[in-house]
Amino acid sequence: xxxxxxxxxxxxxxxxxxxxxxxxxxxxxxxxxxxxxxxxxxxxxxxxxxxxxxxxxxxxxxxxxxxxxxxxxxxxxxxxxxxxxxxxxxxxxxxxxxxxxxxxxxxxxxxxxxxxxxxxxxxxxxxxxxxxxxxxxxxxxxxxxxxxxxxxxxxxxxxxxxxxxxxxxxxxxxxxxxxxxxxxxxxxxxxxxxxxxxxxxxxxxxxxxxxxxxxxxxxxxxxxxxxxxxxxxxxxxxxxxxxxxxxxxxxxxxxxxxxxxxxxxxxxxxx
DNA sequence: ATAATCACCTGCTCGC
DNA sequence: TGCGAGCAGGTGATTA
Numbered sequence: 001x002x003x004x005x006x007x008x009x010x011x012x013x014x015x016x017x018x019x020x021x022x023x024x025x026x027x028x029x030x031x032x033x034x035x036x037x038x039x040x041x042x043x044x045x046x047x048x049x050x051x052x053x054x055x056x057x058x059x060x061x062x063x064x065x066x067x068x069x070x071x072x073x074x075x076x077x078x079x080x081x082x083x084x085x086x087x088x089x090x091x092x093x094x095x096x097x098x099x100x101x102x103x104x105x106x107x108x109x110x111x112x113x114x115x116x117x118x119x120x121x122x123x124x125x126x127x128x129x130x131x132x133x134x135x136x137x138x139x140x141x142x143x144x145x146x147x148x149x150x151x152x153x154x155x156x157x158x159x160x161x162x163x164x165x166x167x168x169x170x171x172x173x174x175x176x177x178x179x180x181x182x183x184x185x186x187x188x189x190x191x192x193x194x195x196x197x198x199x200x201x202x203x204x205x206x207x208x209x210x211x212x213x214x215x216x217x218x219x220x221x222x223x224x225x226x227x228x229x230x231x232x233x234x235x236x237x238x239x240x241x242x243x244x245x246x247x248x249x250x251x252x253x254x255x256x257x258x259x260x261x262x263x264x265x266x267x268x269x270x271x
Numbered sequence: 272a273t274a275a276t277c278a279c280c281t282g283c284t285c286g287c
Numbered sequence: 288t289g290c291g292a293g294c295a296g297g298t299g300a301t302t303a
Binding site for chain 3: 003058073074075076113127171173217239
């Protein structure tokens, strides 16, 4: 489900409902997510007041005096603001009950998501320690990609999806940005020129920013914290369109697999 | 160090 | 209508 735009959309959707709220109670129905939810998490959170919701890569971070709550949505996770007491479905694993009478509910059918705790004073959490730059910052640019990619034989798409290189670019937006930049996804990362990496960095920023403005991409049932769907799916040029005509040149789009992930591109527009 | 594969888990779609 | 195969927005761990 969520790539960076969906996580950012979720952050913006839930933050107004959480800000200033006291946490009354944490209910964990299923602690077995990608990693177990810490058994003492409720004790740490109860009575604390939420100040803000931050995002790093695809993690949502809620800082407190004694540490930070870390949330990850995995492939199928979502967060919703709902009234306390609403009956829980099969995949509603966690509720964070607030003083307002509402709760933040974490739902995740595949359980690839995570709910973790970073204690204050501990070294940066291992999951956050080796992440690359945020794509929507100046640090992420063509020169950076060019330098990091030298002598690499892996496909440029795999390189772009590596969180140690840059965070937040998942399968949908990697496909879309490479199409927009006119670069074949299976080209060796080390053989793409500095100039073309400049274009790629620009297109990554553009496609992510546009998607955030549209509220993310809704596939299946993704919804933001306010329950509204995203509208970016209507603007996808290649993702999910294998075999269909390229919207630029009419050539049927080619679908291959790179790193076990579905990869779609136009043989005529991308070189 | 880099690249490829495996693994985690459920639900849905497709072909027979 | 039922059933197995394959696929899905992520990413750490393991293997060459």
